[in-house]
Amino acid sequence: MATDRTRAAILNAAEQLYAERGFSDVTLRDIVAAANVNLAAVNYHFGSKDELIAELFVTRSIATNRERLKELKAAEDEGRGRAPIEAVLRSLVGPTLRGCLGPDRERATAARFMIRASIEAVPPIRKIRNREISHLRRFAAAMGRSLPDVAEVDIYWGLHFALAMAHQTIRDGERLDKLSGGLCDLDDVDAVIARVVTAATLALTARRTGAAGAKAQRA
Amino acid sequence: MATDRTRAAILNAAEQLYAERGFSDVTLRDIVAAANVNLAAVNYHFGSKDELIAELFVTRSIATNRERLKELKAAEDEGRGRAPIEAVLRSLVGPTLRGCLGPDRERATAARFMIRASIEAVPPIRKIRNREISHLRRFAAAMGRSLPDVAEVDIYWGLHFALAMAHQTIRDGERLDKLSGGLCDLDDVDAVIARVVTAATLALTARRTGAAGAKAQRA
DNA sequence: GATAGTTTCATACAACTGTTTGAATTGCAA
DNA sequence: TTGCAATTCAAACAGTTGTATGAAACTATC
The missing domain is CATH 1.10.357.10 (Tetracycline Repressor, domain 2)
Structure with missing residues (x-):
């Protein structure tokens, strides 16, 4: 619980890439590369790619x-x-x-x-x-x-x-x-x-x- | 040159599927299944998936x-x-x-x-x-x-x-x-x-x- | 009916996808 | 320091993707 830095980095990178190139053109590997985190971090912190997108959308929608x-x-x-x-x-x-x-x-x-x-x-x-x-x-x-x-x-x-x-x-x-x-x-x-x-x-x-x-x- | 039926079937199936579900959700295998043709037929008749899409778009655009x-x-x-x-x-x-x-x-x-x-x-x-x-x-x-x-x-x-x-x-x-x-x-x-x-x-x-x-x- | 050219087919390929694994590392409490 | 949980990591997984191959089936010409 000490560092949510990884979580935040993933959210930021994902949002930016999705905004630029759309959902279908952005892979998890693109995201983790932009966020400088390990590939498995997405599934560890969010469960799945879909849940990452959903969390992003809910937050911004609200x-x-x-x-x-x-x-x-x-x-x-x-x-x-x-x-x-x-x-x-x-x-x-x-x-x-x-x-x-x-x-x-x-x-x-x-x-x-x-x-x-x-x-x-x-x-x-x-x-x-x-x-x-x-x-x-x-x-x-x-x-x-x-x-x-x-x-x-x-x-x-x-x-x-x-x-x-x-x-x-x-x-x-x-x-x-x-x-x-x-x-x-x-x-x-x-x-x-x-x-x-x-x-x-x-x-x-x-x-x-x-x-x-x-x-x-x-x- | 006898039968362009395969070509036409691919074009029809592809257009319908793309119209319904969008480009990123439709695979070549979806298309050939709907058109009842062999998988390799797409590349044989159109060269590539992109060229199929392009031909479809140009035709309809005109x-x-x-x-x-x-x-x-x-x-x-x-x-x-x-x-x-x-x-x-x-x-x-x-x-x-x-x-x-x-x-x-x-x-x-x-x-x-x-x-x-x-x-x-x-x-x-x-x-x-x-x-x-x-x-x-x-x-x-x-x-x-x-x-x-x-x-x-x-x-x-x-x-x-x-x-x-x-x-x-x-x-x-x-x-x-x-x-x-x-x-x-x-x-x-x-x-x-x-x-x-x-x-x-x-x-x-x-x-x-x-x-x-x-x-x-x-x- | 043999031949050459076109079209179909099953199959394999290499690349890429999201996800999982288990070990290594880290941070913190006792 | 020791021990334990949380986190990171490299590696591999199974599945899907577009594409390529070479043999088989077909079609039309002679």
Whole structure:
């Protein structure tokens, strides 16, 4: 119990490698080489490769959710229970976008690991991932409080689209950068968040009556 | 040269398995078992596993791009060179969404394979995938013709967001279904396409002056 | 129907995977 | 220091992977 240094080294190396190259391309031998520990240490400390991944995912998942909920609570407290929809959306996509695109390298690794986890959906993660649904439900509820006139189905679509835009921006930002010839600035994280939040807000509010949608059709 | 049946059987089985379970989870032995051919047939007909994947990707990539461009051309011809932005966006996201969510199982396999390819980005695909950029550039140009007042940077972001929403709907539609308790109907493909197109259109047109964005901020 | 070229097949190969083993080493309490 | 548990280590394990081999089966041409 004296030194958990080995454990920590494995966790750090694994997270970084998984974030960079994905789960299927990283072997235990890659991890132990990066962590400078013995091969058997992984099984000794974690039991198996899957349990290592699961522990990594659970830890990061809890941290991300806590950060989101903290921002959501702050926004709702400020508005005495009803936060502006933009604030709700920002608390949903902000932490991940800031984590992945921001300058803090340690946070970027953590955030990118979570993106990998949501993309590759390797077995040990798939089992745990259902909890995320209940987490997202709390945001759907908060969005419903912000927009009481919007139908429930539209709330879910808006939540889905917001996550889609944030997610894809992180995952395929490189393509957007190439496509636009560097015109789209991904380093200005706040501007990116604002774009995602604005786009999602428009999708949510325009659907309310259908009039805005029809207007857009004619434009 | 008499029977290319083996070749075709391998291609079909491989595409289906890759679409269902992803690249890293499917082995050559899985493929040849599903295709009812000998293990060595893959290397005999394609040279290697990577070349099989590459051929599959190139074929499907060309087909998808052709379908998109056909719809785009039809829309632009009808408007004498300037299609409504909704029509341009529909020609961009329509083929893939219809393919993945529609009832045609063969098309669904092809479309889901392409989604896998864009997600997992396995080495043999990564090399070819750069061509996609130039394909998307043609849509950015068409969008620019539809919305001459919108800044180029906003066009790229709108294109990016449209693909993001379509993409994520296919990839994680199951989560949306669970989250909404079945409220969000993914089987009504036209309705899904309309949602994506409308949301992207709003994001594109609202950014023009910034007023709509500000209005949305107050809502 | 013999021959040459193509395609199939069972089998083996070398490399790599996650995991296990048992001995060596370490750290700490008595 | 002695003794005991926790940890590290090199080595090997069994299983799977993509690929290669050479013989067998087939097909078409003469």
